[in-house]
Amino acid sequence: MFKFLHICLLLSGVLLHTCARAESVLFLNPGSTTEAFWLSYSQFMQAAARDLGIDLQILYAQRQPELTVAQARIALQGPQRPDYLVFVNEQYVAPQILRLAHGSGVKLFMVNAALTADQQALSGSHPDRIGSLVPNDEEGGYLMMKELIRRHPPVARGEQIELLAFSGLKITPSAQLRESGMQRALAEHPQVRLRQLVNSGWNRQRAYEQAKLLLGRYPNVSLVWSANDEMAFGAMQAFAEQGKVAGKDVLFSAVNTSPAALQALIDGRLSALVGGHFTLGGWALVAIHDHDQGVDLNQYGGRDRQVPLLQLIDKAHAERMLAQGATPDYGVRFRTLSAKGRPPAYRYPFSLQTLMR
Structure with missing residues (x-):
C-alpha cells in the first residue's frame, strides 16, 4: 500500500x-x-x-x-x-x-x-x-448562534430554550474557534441552555448516530448548532425520524455554502447559515x-x-450563490x-x- x-x-x-x-x-x-x-x-x-x-x-x-x-x-x-x-x-x-x-x-x-x-x-x-x-471562525460561530436564538419563538420568563451542539475534530483549530464563538453568544443569552456538545468529526453519519442518542436523552431540544453542513444534515435526519420538522419544531444552523446547504436555507430547513470561507x-x-x-x-x-x-447567508444570497456555482x-x-x-x-x-x- x-x-x-x-x-x-x-x-x-x-x-x-x-x-x-x-x-x-x-x-x-x-x-x-x-x-x-x-x-x-x-x-x-x-x-x-x-x-x-x-x-x-x-x-x-x-x-x-x-x-x-x-x-x-x-x-x-x-x-x-x-x-x-x-x-x-x-x-x-x-x-x-x-x-x-x-x-x-x-x-x-x-x-x-x-x-x-x-x-x-x-x-x-x-x-x-x-x-x-x-x-473569522470565532465570529462565524458567534453569528450563527445569535441568528438561531433570534429566530426562535419567544419563551415565557423563567423558561429555557434547550440546545444541542455538534462540533468537528477536537484538535482542529476551526472547530475550537467556532465553539468559542458559540459560547460567547450563549453568555449573552442565559435563557438558552446547552444540553450537550459532541464532537462529530465533521461527519454526517456520526452526527446522525449521536443525535439519535441525544434526542432520547433531551427530547425538548429546539435548537441545534452545527460547525459544518454535513453534521447539521446528519442531526436533521435523526430529528426527522422522530417526527420533528426542521425549521418548525427544531431550528438548525450550519457552516458552509454547499449546494445542499444553500437549498436547505432557501427551503427553510436551515434557519441560520454562515459561509464564504x-x-x-x-x-x-x-x-x-x-x-x-x-x-x-x-x-x-x-x-x-x-x-x-464567514457571514450570515440569507435566502437572496443563497439563490445567487447557487447560480454562481454553475x-x-x-x-x-x-x-x-x-x-x-x-x-x-x-x-x-x-x-x-x-x-x-
Missing part, C-alpha cells in the same frame, strides 16, 4: 512541471474528494489559477494528517518541487511541514488554519513562509501571484491576515484584485461581496 502511495505521489510531483506556464503551486487539500466543502474550495482555486495563469495541482489527504505530511515530504524533498506549497494547519501538521521545508527552496503559504501562538513560538522564523489567510484558497493564489511578481505582501494589510469571510469562473476577475502598482493604502478586497458583484 505504501509503495503504491509513494508512486502516486511521485507521479503527482512530476505533473507539477509538465506545463511550465508560470509559477507552480501545489495545494495539499486536507479533506476528502467526497466532501462538498473541500471540492468547492478546490474548484474556486482552479478558477483563480486559470485566470491568473498559475500551474495548480491539488492533492487530497482524505482527512488523514499523516498523508498530508507524506505528500509534503515528497513535494518538498523530491526532485520535482513546486514553486509554492499551500497547506492547512489541520490537526496541527504545520510544524512538521515547516521542518520538511527547510532548505527546500519552496515558498510556503498557509490557509484556513495558520500556526497557533505556541507553534509560532516553537517554530521560530521561517523566511520561506510568505504568508497566511485565515477566516471556501474562497480562501482562491484569494491566496492572488497573493501568491503578486508575490511572484515582486509585490511585498507585508504591505496591503500584512502577510498574515484574518479575512472576515459558472466555471464564479464571475470573478482575479487579475483585477492584484496589489501590483497599487498605492500603499490598497487592501485586497477578499470578501463575499467581491464574489457577489
Whole structure:
C-alpha cells in the first residue's frame, strides 16, 4: 500500500512541471474528494489559477494528517518541487511541514488554519513562509448562534430554550474557534441552555448516530448548532425520524455554502447559515501571484491576515450563490484584485461581496 502511495505521489510531483506556464503551486487539500466543502474550495482555486495563469495541482489527504505530511515530504524533498506549497494547519501538521521545508527552496503559504501562538513560538522564523489567510471562525460561530436564538419563538420568563451542539475534530483549530464563538453568544443569552456538545468529526453519519442518542436523552431540544453542513444534515435526519420538522419544531444552523446547504436555507430547513470561507484558497493564489511578481505582501494589510469571510447567508444570497456555482469562473476577475502598482493604502478586497458583484 505504501509503495503504491509513494508512486502516486511521485507521479503527482512530476505533473507539477509538465506545463511550465508560470509559477507552480501545489495545494495539499486536507479533506476528502467526497466532501462538498473541500471540492468547492478546490474548484474556486482552479478558477483563480486559470485566470491568473498559475500551474495548480491539488492533492487530497482524505482527512488523514499523516498523508498530508507524506505528500509534503515528497513535494518538498523530491526532485520535482513546486514553486509554492499551500497547506492547512489541520490537526496541527504545520510544524512538521515547516521542518520538511527547510532548505527546500519552496515558498510556503498557509490557509484556513495558520500556526497557533505556541507553534509560532516553537517554530521560530521561517523566511520561506510568505504568508497566511485565515477566516473569522470565532465570529462565524458567534453569528450563527445569535441568528438561531433570534429566530426562535419567544419563551415565557423563567423558561429555557434547550440546545444541542455538534462540533468537528477536537484538535482542529476551526472547530475550537467556532465553539468559542458559540459560547460567547450563549453568555449573552442565559435563557438558552446547552444540553450537550459532541464532537462529530465533521461527519454526517456520526452526527446522525449521536443525535439519535441525544434526542432520547433531551427530547425538548429546539435548537441545534452545527460547525459544518454535513453534521447539521446528519442531526436533521435523526430529528426527522422522530417526527420533528426542521425549521418548525427544531431550528438548525450550519457552516458552509454547499449546494445542499444553500437549498436547505432557501427551503427553510436551515434557519441560520454562515459561509464564504471556501474562497480562501482562491484569494491566496492572488497573493501568491503578486508575490511572484515582486509585490511585498507585508504591505496591503500584512502577510498574515484574518479575512472576515464567514457571514450570515440569507435566502437572496443563497439563490445567487447557487447560480454562481454553475459558472466555471464564479464571475470573478482575479487579475483585477492584484496589489501590483497599487498605492500603499490598497487592501485586497477578499470578501463575499467581491464574489457577489
